[in-house]
Amino acid sequence: MRLFWHELRTELLLYMRSRELAFFTFLLPIILFVLLGSVYGNDTVKDDPGVKQSKYLEAGMIGYGAISIAFAGLAIVLVIRRESGVLKRLRGTPLPATAYIAAVLTSYVIAFAVEVACLILLGRLLFDVGVPDNLGSLTLALLLGVVSFCGLGIGLTALIKSAEGASAVVNAIYLPMAFISGSFFAPGSFPAFLRAIADVLPLTYFIRLVRGIMLHDDQIWSHGADVAVLAAWGLVGVLVAVKAFRWEPKEG
Amino acid sequence: MTAIAVRDLRKSYGELEAVRGLSFEVQVGEVFGLLGPNGAGKTTTVEILEGYRKRDAGEVEVLGTDPAKAGGDWRERIGVVLQSSAMYETVTVAESLKIFAGYYREPRPVDEVVELIGLQEKRNNRVRLLSGGQRRRLDLGLALVGDPELLFLDEPTTGFDPGARRRAWEMIRSLRSLGKTILLTTHYLDEAEQLADRVAVLRQGKIAAVGAPAELTGSTLQTEIRYRENGREVVVHTDEPTRVLNELTSVALAEGRELEGLVVRRPSLEEVYLSLTEEAS
Numbered sequence: 018m019r020l021f022w023h024e025l026r027t028e029l030l031l032y033m034r035s036r037e038l039a040f041f042t043f044l045l046p047i048i049l050f051v052l053l054g055s056v057y058g059n060d061t062v063k064d065d066p067g068v069k070q071s072k073y074l075e076a077g078m079i080g081y082g083a084i085s086i087a088f089a090g091l092a093i094v095l096v097i098r099r100e101s102g103v104l105k106r107l108r109g110t111p112l113p114a115t116a117y118i119a120a121v122l123t124s125y126v127i128a129f130a131v132e133v134a135c136l137i138l139l140g141r142l143l144f145d146v147g148v149p150d151n152l153g154s155l156t157l158a159l160l161l162g163v164v165s166f167c168g169l170g171i172g173l174t175a176l177i178k179s180a181e182g183a184s185a186v187v188n189a190i191y192l193p194m195a196f197i198s199g200s201f202f203a204p205g206s207f208p209a210f211l212r213a214i215a216d217v218l219p220l221t222y223f224i225r226l227v228r229g230i231m232l233h234d235d236q237i238w239s240h241g242a243d244v245a246v247l248a249a250w251g252l253v254g255v256l257v258a259v260k261a262f263r264w265e266p267k268e269g
Numbered sequence: 270m271t272a273i274a275v276r277d278l279r280k281s282y283g284e285l286e287a288v289r290g291l292s293f294e295v296q297v298g299e300v301f302g303l304l305g306p307n308g309a310g311k312t313t314t315v316e317i318l319e320g321y322r323k324r325d326a327g328e329v330e331v332l333g334t335d336p337a338k339a340g341g342d343w344r345e346r347i348g349v350v351l352q353s354s355a356m357y358e359t360v361t362v363a364e365s366l367k368i369f370a371g372y373y374r375e376p377r378p379v380d381e382v383v384e385l386i387g388l389q390e391k392r393n394n395r396v397r398l399l400s401g402g403q404r405r406r407l408d409l410g411l412a413l414v415g416d417p418e419l420l421f422l423d424e425p426t427t428g429f430d431p432g433a434r435r436r437a438w439e440m441i442r443s444l445r446s447l448g449k450t451i452l453l454t455t456h457y458l459d460e461a462e463q464l465a466d467r468v469a470v471l472r473q474g475k476i477a478a479v480g481a482p483a484e485l486t487g488s489t490l491q492t493e494i495r496y497r498e499n500g501r502e503v504v505v506h507t508d509e510p511t512r513v514l515n516e517l518t519s520v521a522l523a524e525g526r527e528l529e530g531l532v533v534r535r536p537s538l539e540e541v542y543l544s545l546t547e548e549a550s
Contacts (some may be wrong), residue, residue: 023371034359104353108347109319110372110415111341265321266353 020099020112024120032124035094042090045127047084047135051143053201058144063179064205068232071144073203075136076231079159080224081200082132087163088123089191091170093183095121100180114264122167129163154230154240155235162223165251169219172254175261194220219250270297271330272419272450273318278327280313287313288502289474291327295452297418300445302465305456306546308409309471311454312352315423318452319349330420345373352424354408358397362388362407365396366414373415386410386440402433409440426460440465458542470545477545485541497529525533 031041058071065073098104107117140146149155177186195201197211198220204212215221224241229235237244273295280288288310295301302486303311316322317329320336320343327334334343355363363379370376384394386406391399399407405425412420425441426434441464444451461468462482469479478485492510494517496503507513510533521528 020372027368027371030364031357031359100352102353103357104323106349106351106355106411108321109344109347109351110369111344112372112373113341 020116021120024061024112025118025123028124028126029122032128038090038094039070042085042093046078046132047086047139049081049201050078050136050139054144060216062203064203064258065228065232066224069144069146071235072146072232073228073246074201075144075146076228077200077224078136079133079227080162080198080220082136083129083159083162083166083223084191084220086129086132087166088170088173089187090119090128091125091167092138092173092177092187093173095174096177096183096203097180099174100266102125102266104234105266108264118171122164123160125167126160129159132163135160149231151230157237158223158226158230158240158244161247161251162227165223165247165254167220168251170254171262173255175257175263178267186190194218197221198224200224219247222246222250271295271426272297272299272332272451273301273322274328274330275314275318276328278317278329279325280310280317280322281325284430287474288317288324291471291474291476293468293469293476293479295450298448298449299466300441300451300453302461302468303452303471304458304461304465304468304542305454305471306456308473309546310474311420311456311471312423315421315452315454319347319421319521320344345375345415346418348412348415348420350412350420350422350425352427354404356396356404356407356411359395361393361395362399362410363392365407366410369411370414375416376414377416379414382410382414384415385443387436402429402436405429405433405437406440413444417449419442419452422451424454424456426455426457432453434460470542472546478541491536493534494532495534496531497543502530 054071054074058069058074060070062070062073091190095104108114137146137148141148173187173190178184197207197215198204198218199207199215200220204215204221207215222243226237226240226247229240229243230237271294273293275294276292278288278291279286286313291310291314303314305311313322317324318331318336320331320339323337331339332343332346336343346502357368360368363383366379366382370379370382383389386409388403388406391403396404396407409422409425412422415548426437429437436458441451441453445464451464453461453464465482467479467481469482470485472479491506491508494505494507494510494513496517505513507516514533517528
């Protein structure tokens with residue numbers, strides 16, 4: 018337990034020191050929220066009459082923030098640490114693998130929590146979006162989402178061969194996913210084939226869950242299917258990770 | 270007391286037999302060198318001893334424990350310097366050491382380690398701003414901060430300029446005087462000669478020779494005698510340098526001439542090493 022707290026402090030220090038990573042994975046969702054919200058925040062949503070775009074967008078950007086931080090950011094950081102040999106060095110210390118993984122995950126959950134707080138605060142200040150009511154359900158949903166995407170992020174590291182390729186592979190997956198799952202625009206206007214793809218992506222279910230809770234005051238248990246699909250994806254990531262996660266860089 | 274015991278160690282990667290029946294022992298407090306060209310099996314052997322790799326056959330005990338089954342308590346007692354110097358680039362030297370000190374129950378004070386590795390002036394510099402030699406010293410510091418009994422150094426000075434190598438050697442000698450056991454791999458002969466109490470020369474996954482550097486150079490090769498005669502270089506290799514030299518000098522004295530450029534030389538470890546590692550290939 019002592020090692021967990023020590024490593025959590027280490028991870029938070031490392032997170033705050035890594036400027037490029039913080040910019041791309043943490044700030045980009047906030048910047049996009051402000052930009053897109055300013056462009057069409059006052060319109061109403063076609064798919065969801067009576068809901069202001071800015072409110073709809075805020076929920077979408079929480080989804081984008083989740084994959085940006087927990088999926089993209091975590092995968093890139095772990096691949097870089099693996100290929101540079103940092104993970105191998107850590108394996109040579111008494112720090113147990115479980116304490117390490119738990120501390121890394123917790124640090125990304127904390128980063129995501131700060132992100133959500135920033136988005137909600139900005140929505141309140143800039144676009145007059147109210148603070149959501151069902152905070153209990155929302156917290157559970159966000160926790161489930163961020164942990165599932167962390168699981169997928171760790172699983173993804175097994176499929177990435179080199180540090181150079183990490184951000185290319187990750188961007189090629191998570192940016193289209195954010196778009197197709199409706200982070201930026203309501204998916205109602207998408208052609209059928211995009212909607213078919215959206216139906217398998219975990220982010221679609223996470224955003225639907227968050228929108229239900231934030232826009233319609235739903236409770237998390239009334240979204241059983243969304244919760245199940247999201248959790249299943251997270252489990253897939255964890256299973257891939259358990260089978261194929263590597264601590265050592267590729268040989269010469 | 271034995272710190273490391275290896276008996277008939279074997280390891281293959283697919284078709285390639287990297288280690289083919291190694292046996293050696295390292296005593297507590299000893300600096301032991303594994304010497305050999307690239308591909309001789311040095312790193313494979315060390316990484317098995319460090320618990321990173323599984324062996325195919327043989328027995329291995331490091332500090333009384335099988336590294337393949339060892340846990341955190343065992344890792345408290347060892348320090349590892351890998352071949353590549355991976356570290357967090359965005360934190361300072363002192364922060365790095367503090368991070369790694371936190372993994373151990375009884376770490377060495379960070380300031381003491383900073384001094385030991387001679388990075389006092391770089392204490393609060395980011396790691397990414399360090400030179401290659403400074404990084405390697407921090408590397409060693411990160412392995413030392415847990416105050417290990419046994420230290421593995423895998424090619425600790427590869428890529429150093431001569432000055433940096435000298436400083437690294439002095440540092441390793443000072444560790445030895447602290448009573449640490451050190452297993453060192455290197456392909457530099459002078460490094461093994463300078464640092465190691467005993468050396469095992471590896472060739473294609475086997476031990477070609479083992480002993481103190483002086484023993485290896487003393488026993489294996491013949492003494493070399495060189496001089497010039499009528500402008501031509503004469504080289505004599507002999508097992509009886511006293512007799513040969515006596516004959517040469519008495520002939521020269523009788524004829525009243527000088528043995529120009531006379532040199533009598535024992536083989537260096539380098540020549541022993543080359544003769545050992547080249548025999549097979």
